Amino acid sequence: MRQVAADPAHSTKYADRFRRLAASGADVVGEARLVDAMAPRGARILDAGSGGGRIGGHLHRLGHTVVGVDVDPVLVRAAEEDHPGPTWITGDLAELDLPAHGILDPFDVVVSAGNVVAFLAPSTRRDVLARLRKHTAPEGRVVIGYGEGRGYPFTEVLADAEAAGLVPDVLLSTWDLRPFRTDSPFLVAVLRPA
Numbered sequence: 001m002r003q004v005a006a007d008p009a010h011s012t013k014y015a016d017r018f019r020r021l022a023a024s025g026a027d028v029v030g031e032a033r034l035v036d037a038m039a040p041r042g043a044r045i046l047d048a049g050s051g052g053g054r055i056g057g058h059l060h061r062l063g064h065t066v067v068g069v070d071v072d073p074v075l076v077r078a079a080e081e082d083h084p085g086p087t088w089i090t091g092d093l094a095e096l097d098l099p100a101h102g103i104l105d106p107f108d109v110v111v112s113a114g115n116v117v118a119f120l121a122p123s124t125r126r127d128v129l130a131r132l133r134k135h136t137a138p139e140g141r142v143v144i145g146y147g148e149g150r151g152y153p154f155t156e157v158l159a160d161a162e163a164a165g166l167v168p169d170v171l172l173s174t175w176d177l178r179p180f181r182t183d184s185p186f187l188v189a190v191l192r193p194a
Helices: 002-006 010-023 030-038 054-061 073-082 122-134 154-163
Strands: 044-048 065-070 087-090 107-112 136-147 166-172 186-193
Touching: 010 073, 030 054, 030 107, 030 136, 044 054, 044 122, 054 065, 054 073, 065 073, 073 087, 122 136, 122 154, 122 166, 136 154, 154 166, 154 186
Parallel strands: 044 065, 044 107, 065 087, 107 136
Antiparallel strands: 136 186, 166 186
């Protein structure tokens, strides 16, 4: 929300950017394809840091039950407008408590794409990961993707995930399944409850 405070039009520009990309035929749902491939049909999916809803909206159209949570009310409104069907909630992932919203069942997959974890306040990172873990079914998975150079080294997110009760199943360097290497500039971590 610091970016929004610095530029009140930030969220509208962000939502419009993805609308333009989608309208031009750009692939804006690669993350959703990976999540769909790992999820059972009709899965319960949490889009954590859902932004304008491009990932959760696509997963909903594929037949999944989707809940999206984002701290930015402008982006949540864009998700509601552009992707009706999922449940979109304005909320802080550091305080994520979906039972308080009447959402009691855990999720088969929790996805946090779009560099969401890199935007978290350092003091809340472990709390967010613990809350994602808490909302994950025992056999479920948490999928986190973000790029390096954003102030949250890959080794730290993996250590924080472990402290939150999540361990790696698979580490990738892209959403299209390329293996992770120590020099990879991007991490897609598929994590499972410990």
